[in-house]
Amino acid sequence: MQRVGYPGPVSQMRHSKMKRYDYVIVGGGVAAASAAQTLRAEGGQGSVLLLAAEPQLPYHRASLSKTFLSSESAESAHWVLDAAGYDKLGIEVRTGAAVTSVQPSRQRLCVNGKDEIAYGQLLLATGASAQRLEIPGAGLAGIHLLHNLAEAQALRASALQARRAVVIGGSFVGLEVAAALRQRGLAVTLIEHGQLLESLALPEFSSHLLATLQRQGVEVLLGDAPLQFHGQAAVEGVTTRGGLRLDCDLVVLGVGVRPNTEFLHGSGIELDAGGIRVDRFLQTSQLGIYAVGDVCSFFDTVFNCQRHIEHWDNAFKQGRHAARNMLGRRAPYCEVSYFYSHVFDLSFNLLGRIESGHERIDRGSLESGSYAAIFLQDDVPRGLFSLGRPADETRMMEGLIKHRVNLRASKPRLSEPEFALDQIPNQTVYILQGGGAFGAFECGAIQALQQRGIRPDIVAGVSIGAINSAIIAGNPDDAAQQLQAFWRELGTESPELADEGLRRLLAGGQVALLGVPQFFQPGWLKPFWSDDPSSSRWTSLYDMSPARRLLEQYVDFERLKSSPVRLIVSAVDVETSELVVFDSYVDDLSADHILASGSLPPAFPWTTIGGRHFWDGGIVSNSPLEQVIERCGAAGKRVYIVDLYPGKARALPSNLTEVMARREEILFAERIRNDLRTETLVHDFQQLVQEMLAELPPAQAHRLRHQPNFIQLMGQQAPLQITRIVRESVPGEPASTGYDFSDKTLTRLIEAGYRMAIRALDGPPAVAGSER
Numbered sequence: 001m002q003r004v005g006y007p008g009p010v011s012q013m014r015h016s017k018m019k020r021y022d023y024v025i026v027g028g029g030v031a032a033a034s035a036a037q038t039l040r041a042e043g044g045q046g047s048v049l050l051l052a053a054e055p056q057l058p059y060h061r062a063s064l065s066k067t068f069l070s071s072e073s074a075e076s077a078h079w080v081l082d083a084a085g086y087d088k089l090g091i092e093v094r095t096g097a098a099v100t101s102v103q104p105s106r107q108r109l110c111v112n113g114k115d116e117i118a119y120g121q122l123l124l125a126t127g128a129s130a131q132r133l134e135i136p137g138a139g140l141a142g143i144h145l146l147h148n149l150a151e152a153q154a155l156r157a158s159a160l161q162a163r164r165a166v167v168i169g170g171s172f173v174g175l176e177v178a179a180a181l182r183q184r185g186l187a188v189t190l191i192e193h194g195q196l197l198e199s200l201a202l203p204e205f206s207s208h209l210l211a212t213l214q215r216q217g218v219e220v221l222l223g224d225a226p227l228q229f230h231g232q233a234a235v236e237g238v239t240t241r242g243g244l245r246l247d248c249d250l251v252v253l254g255v256g257v258r259p260n261t262e263f264l265h266g267s268g269i270e271l272d273a274g275g276i277r278v279d280r281f282l283q284t285s286q287l288g289i290y291a292v293g294d295v296c297s298f299f300d301t302v303f304n305c306q307r308h309i310e311h312w313d314n315a316f317k318q319g320r321h322a323a324r325n326m327l328g329r330r331a332p333y334c335e336v337s338y339f340y341s342h343v344f345d346l347s348f349n350l351l352g353r354i355e356s357g358h359e360r361i362d363r364g365s366l367e368s369g370s371y372a373a374i375f376l377q378d379d380v381p382r383g384l385f386s387l388g389r390p391a392d393e394t395r396m397m398e399g400l401i402k403h404r405v406n407l408r409a410s411k412p413r414l415s416e417p418e419f420a421l422d423q424i425p426n427q428t429v430y431i432l433q434g435g436g437a438f439g440a441f442e443c444g445a446i447q448a449l450q451q452r453g454i455r456p457d458i459v460a461g462v463s464i465g466a467i468n469s470a471i472i473a474g475n476p477d478d479a480a481q482q483l484q485a486f487w488r489e490l491g492t493e494s495p496e497l498a499d500e501g502l503r504r505l506l507a508g509g510q511v512a513l514l515g516v517p518q519f520f521q522p523g524w525l526k527p528f529w530s531d532d533p534s535s536s537r538w539t540s541l542y543d544m545s546p547a548r549r550l551l552e553q554y555v556d557f558e559r560l561k562s563s564p565v566r567l568i569v570s571a572v573d574v575e576t577s578e579l580v581v582f583d584s585y586v587d588d589l590s591a592d593h594i595l596a597s598g599s600l601p602p603a604f605p606w607t608t609i610g611g612r613h614f615w616d617g618g619i620v621s622n623s624p625l626e627q628v629i630e631r632c633g634a635a636g637k638r639v640y641i642v643d644l645y646p647g648k649a650r651a652l653p654s655n656l657t658e659v660m661a662r663r664e665e666i667l668f669a670e671r672i673r674n675d676l677r678t679e680t681l682v683h684d685f686q687q688l689v690q691e692m693l694a695e696l697p698p699a700q701a702h703r704l705r706h707q708p709n710f711i712q713l714m715g716q717q718a719p720l721q722i723t724r725i726v727r728e729s730v731p732g733e734p735a736s737t738g739y740d741f742s743d744k745t746l747t748r749l750i751e752a753g754y755r756m757a758i759r760a761l762d763g764p765p766a767v768a769g770s771e772r
Contacts, residue, residue: 022046137229395715426636434463444753
């Protein structure tokens with residue numbers, strides 16, 4: 001067992017031989033390596049141990065069935081990271097270290113049947129192994145599997161001496177191996193009991209693929225299967241169920257894989273037919289243990305079902321995502337799966353999920369080498385097959401599948417190869433800020449938006465914006481009306497005065513002294529309604545119990561998860577200063593989650609949820625656009641920001657009250673991070689990649705342009721469009737307006753919100769990727 005790297009900071013190190021690591025990662029592929037790197041990149045400070053069962057560092061397996069076999073030079077493995085890289089990151093790596101058992105109750109695992117290791121959190125990325133056939137002669141030499149480096153090296157060595165090969169299975173691996181061996185000059189016969197890539201549900205492509213293989217000299221036997229292997233010490237031939245006898249000196253089995261889960265028997269970790277069963281956070285049935293890649297069966301939030309996927313792209317993404325959740329992020333895995341394959345001159349991608357019965361729309365033609373098939377269910381895209389199509393198109397379709405965009409209006413044009421998918425409207429987002437009584441302005445703006453038919457798919461809010469957002473998500477069919485009713489209940493009476501400025505000043509003072517009966521009540525009046533008159537340990541000035549009762553009246557929290565409007569709110573953990581996101585697609589939200597986002601100190605007390613204590617999210621960010629982009633992506637979204645604190649130039653404050661009000665304006669002003677230097681750098685790198693590709697042979701460049709990594713890094717997405725609805729301060733407006741909940745002020749704010757929204761919507765059209 002070899003070691004690479006150093007353990008770094010080890011928590012709770014024991015004096016015995018057994019060490020304890022904060023994070024232990026089990027696996028020798030891209031999932032394990034990407035997780036280890038992400039732990040460090042995302043700020044993980046504890047000790048990290050990576051255990052690889054094979055005798056080498058984690059490597060990329062995707063090329064084993066392609067260039068590794070077909071190239072003239074003797075390729076070595078492509079390491080994910082070299083030894084120096086792990087050492088620099090403070091990640092200890094042990095190769096030749098096979099985990100033989102796991103004991104979740106003791107947080108222990110056993111390596112090579114003898115060495116015990118303790119862990120804080122555990123990630124299982126043990127992958128899968130190729131299956132053998134249980135038929136006579138299956139143990140003869142010359143019959144190869146292909147799923148790891150040792151198997152690929154053995155197959156390559158045999159291929160250098162062989163003349164005739166038989167490949168069993170018309171799956172992705174079988175097809176790639178058949179092509180690679182044929183390119184090495186071997187006579188190749190491929191046997192498939194059904195159709196080529198039968199699960200693809202695309203018979204036209206199966207026929208096209210068959211013609212390509214035959215044109216390249218591969219003999220293909222469909223509807224047949226091996227019955228027996230023949231030979232003395234080594235394989236010499238195959239007899240099929242159809243009665244054929246095929247002479248050969250090399251056989252490759254591509255008949256499927258099985259997840260590597262034997263070491264988990266008796267561990268209590270739940271398994272199913274797809275491997276280790278994990279939830280949408282990639283966590284197993286045992287707290288603190290995660291599983292990713294080929295070994296796991298995960299809950300796919302895009303398709304709302306349990307799935308098992310064997311592909312490099314999925315393993316890489318899941319490894320990174322699990323690492324972030326191990327660091328406390330608690331975000332659901334929500335990615336569209338990519339399958340990529342290259343067979344002779346055909347490079348193609350499969351995205352999402354394709355099932356028989358899905359509606360299909362074709363773009364281009366197989367004969368031209370530029371073809372896509374879009375699969376729909378109830379007008380919502382579910383999958384894409386793409387061959388020779390632009391990377392931008394594939395990248396945009398990924399977003400449409402991920403966000404379940406209804407394509408009914410665009411369907412008539414989808415079959416046109418030149419119809420750009422960035423013309424399809426994606427998701428509409430409302431961003432609602434915090435600002436006390438200014439939330440009434442948001443109420444008026446929502447009325448205008450919905451009057452224009454602009455309804456949200458996502459609504460994100462902070463503080464009073466979180467309360468407005470919850471009412472919108474909880475009442476998707478009549479949000480504007482319910483908001484109006486809510487704000488009418490909040491209004492308080494104020495004295496009739498000719499001087500409007502003085503009236504507002506007095507109204508704000510009235511609220512400060514007596515509170516808002518339906519929203520919050522002052523602590524110094526608590527003895528009049530509570531049996532607990534003590535105020536010696538106050539941590540806030542007001543009590544928010546009335547707000548909880550009113551919110552539960554307007555929002556059915558039991559039904560919020562099934563609402564077509566996704567709700568996102570944020571709060572700050574009082575003890576850790578961490579900005580925490582609550583998401584109706586992830587969490588079982590209650591009134592407490594909404595009130596936590598509005599618990600602004602020192603006015604309001606923190607809200608406790610699950611033992612953690614939260615204050616107003618506006619302390620860190622008063623506009624949750626960043627959280628929406630992180631959770632839901634930016635591509636093609638139409639964002640409407642109701643800007644309560646525009647932060648425009650104002651006269652210098654003339655008294656302490658105005659100083660405090662201006663401080664809040666600056667603190668809570670919405671900011672969109674638009675780093676032009678980063679955008680320029682990304683563009684320059686993309687340009688450099690394109691120039692480098694231009695120097696490569698056309699066939700090689702064509703193949704690279706259709707790999708998932710290239711598509712996701714180089715493919716352009718539909719631009720983010722932002723419309724701002726800005727609250728403008730009225731001349732002479734008192735600094736206390738944000739605390740004025742009087743009927744008159746709330747009515748004027750609602751009217752102003754409606755008026756400013758109409759002005760923003762009727763303004764000049766937004767330039768793609770910009771704001772208006």
